Amino acid sequence: MSVAERPVVQEARRIMEVCNACRYCEGFCAVFPAMEMRRSFTTGDLEYLANLCHNCTACFHACQYAPPHEFDINNSRVMARLRAGTYEKYAWPGSFARLFRRNGTVISVATAMATALLLMLALTVQGKDIVLSLHQGGGSFYSVVPYRLMLGVPLVMVILATVVTVVGLVRFARGTGWNVKQLLDPELMWLAARNVLTLRYLGGSGDGCNYEDDTYSHKRRWYHQILFYGFGLCVLSTTAAAVYEHFLHWQAPYPITSFPVVTGTLGGVGILLGSAGLFWLKVKRDPRPQAESLLGMDVAFSGLLFLTSLSGLLLLSLRETRAMGVLLVLHLGFVAGFFITLPYGKFVHAVYRFAALVRFADEKRRNHPGNGIF
Ligand code: SF4
Ligand code: SF4
Structure with a gap:
């Protein structure tokens, strides 16, 4: 993992690793089946997954680890933040x-x-x-x-x-x-x-x-x-x-x-x-x-x-x-x-x-x- 990696990327990776062990939300959208095809997540993988997400928030409301649980899993929000970052990162010029x-x-x-x-x-x-x-x-x-x-x-x-x-x-x-x-x-x-x-x-x-x-x-x-x-x-x-x-x-x-x-x-x-x-x-x-x-x-x-x-x-x-x-x-x-x-x-x-x-x-x-x- 790069030391220069943005905190939102690190948080998305942490959440995907927890979700990949849990897999409760796999029927909600394309993000989870795409996640399950991976064992590790590069920055590019996470940016791709973030753009598969359309912020339906189903995984937040269904999650037993959502805040105030100590795991603090808020996949919808982190995917949205990461997605917004990709708009800036890949904008041209x-x-x-x-x-x-x-x-x-x-x-x-x-x-x-x-x-x-x-x-x-x-x-x-x-x-x-x-x-x-x-x-x-x-x-x-x-x-x-x-x-x-x-x-x-x-x-x-x-x-x-x-x-x-x-x-x-x-x-x-x-x-x-x-x-x-x-x-x-x-x-x-x-x-x-x-x-x-x-x-x-x-x-x-x-x-x-x-x-x-x-x-x-x-x-x-x-x-x-x-x-x-x-x-x-x-x-x-x-x-x-x-x-x-x-x-x-x-x-x-x-x-x-x-x-x-x-x-x-x-x-x-x-x-x-x-x-x-x-x-x-x-x-x-x-x-x-x-x-x-x-x-x-x-x-x-x-x-x-x-x-x-x-x-x-x-x-x-x-x-x-x-x-x-x-x-x-x-x-x-x-x-x-x-x-x-x-x-x-x-x-x-x-x-x-x-x-x-x-x-x-x-x-x-x-x-x-x-x-x-x-
Ligand atoms: S969002 Fe929560 S319930 Fe859904 S797969 Fe991830 S950890 Fe499991
Ligand atoms: S918020 Fe995103 S990742 Fe979560 S269930 Fe909806 S589309 Fe899938």
């Missing part, structure tokens, strides 16, 4: 790692600045009269924000966010001692995707997660599902709108019964409900198995998704009024804040956890080849 500290403030300030800047630009470049005028019919959005700007800026932001996220992912895979090529194995990706699509491990051992106490519930799984599929529908809506615009030359805004509007509305409502529900569960949570330093990141991410969705739905409802210009700029500001901070916020959890699930599928296939596809 490295100098941006500090954005994960006080992340709630970083996301709030970045979004507020992007929104204020866009509003200021619209009011000064386009003029107050255009922004606050009534615009109707095809192409009315582009009277407020020119088409090239509306297309070009988000495109650049998406490309940058993707590059930064992928480099971070490769650094995470290599840094935790895994073969990056396995990330692209279609069978392993499908197994991991299946777990993500059903959010299997948010079901615990069948009864769900814990929030305030040792009572189990599936609420977190449901809110996650609603948010996840709502987000997917919004991506589908944006993609369909891009096809309409660029290939069919039909200009937005589209009719209320059109495919982009129907999917966007359903997706937006899903994001509103999912993010509000997850926030409510955060407020009610038992703080003992949590890493309090992650609270700001979680709340800021849910809040930003909520505001992006709310502004989009308001824009849809009021697009034929004088409020359209301001609402469009506000919505684009929230979208810009989302993409600017995407690689340095809660979204990283989704990426690293997916990679950890692919690795888990890989380890299971190699260690239990007789089990076939599980």
